[in-house]
Amino acid sequence: YDKETNTFTHYRHDPTNDNSLASDTFFDISGNSIIEDNAGYLWLGTQNGLDKFDKERETFTHYQHDPDNPHSLLNNGVRAVLEAQHGQIWVALQDSGFCQLVDQEKGSFTCYQHSPDDLNSLSSNEVQTLLEDKAGFIWIGTANAVLSKFDPQTSRFTHYMHDPDNPDETIPANMAIRVLVAVSSGELLLGGGVSGGGLIVFDPQTEKFVTYQNDPQNKNSLSDNVVSSIFEDQQGIIWIMHTSGKISKVDQNTQKFSQVKMQDADDPNILWFATPTGGLNKYNRTTESWVRY
Secondary structure, eight states: OBTTTTBOOOOOOOTTOTTSOSOSOOSOTTTTSEEEOTTSOEEEEEBTEEEEEETTTTEEEEEOOOTTOTTSOSOSOEEEEEEOTTSOEEEEETTSOEEEEEETTTTEEEEEOOOTTOTTSOSOSOEEEEEEOTTSOEEEEETTSEEEEEETTTTEEEEEEOOTTSGGGSOOTTOOOOEEEEOTTSOEEEEOGGGOOOEEEEETTTTEEEEEOOOTTOTTSOSOSOEEEEEEOTTSEEEEEETTSOEEEEETTTTEEEEEOOOTTSOTTEEEEEOSSSOEEEEETTTTEEEEO
């Protein structure tokens, strides 16, 4: 989108053009699948591999699985993309662990997967999201209720999982970690996406988890237990988006939640529909008419 001219340029997959986008389909368009690196390139994790987009030349470089190349991506389902502090590109793969792009020219990757015979391996190949902290550790959120810390210098993992004997200070059972954010306090905030679980706060110093969930009897509790995204603003307020359409915010000093509601002056005859492929749609119940944006 060009704000100066108020125009859009569209990039779509074209099977007849090798320089087009690898796929029109993404796992998570909310922030994990598209990033801009420090050099200004866009990296796009699609369901048909990893793409590097040069905005000036409008060209795509494809990184995809090659059965004849053991150093290529393990598969083409790229769930999340991360640029580390020193420019390394990391990707989370569908059901295949995660990989580091070690040579952009050759398209070579070093990959890490779960091995049942290796207790120091990745806890699960179902990696949902990646995060790098200020110390350079890579944090991995998986679909099997395990948060893992990976040290790129030693290739060693530390796993944090549910403990039925200590449920209040460990990660909730059966939580698929879809959202993973570091905030200014140094804590990590976790959300479970459609699996629910509420908002989870993890302190890397004490290695303890605190769970915040919705309590219908408490107006200062989390608005909804399904968290789709988390954002910290410049004032240190944490904003939590829910798939139900609700928005929560919390002041880290008071740890009290409040729900952000729609304007009361909203026209009750107007319904808004946000769709995966059809844009934003406004429906007028009085005139039975539609406007698409």
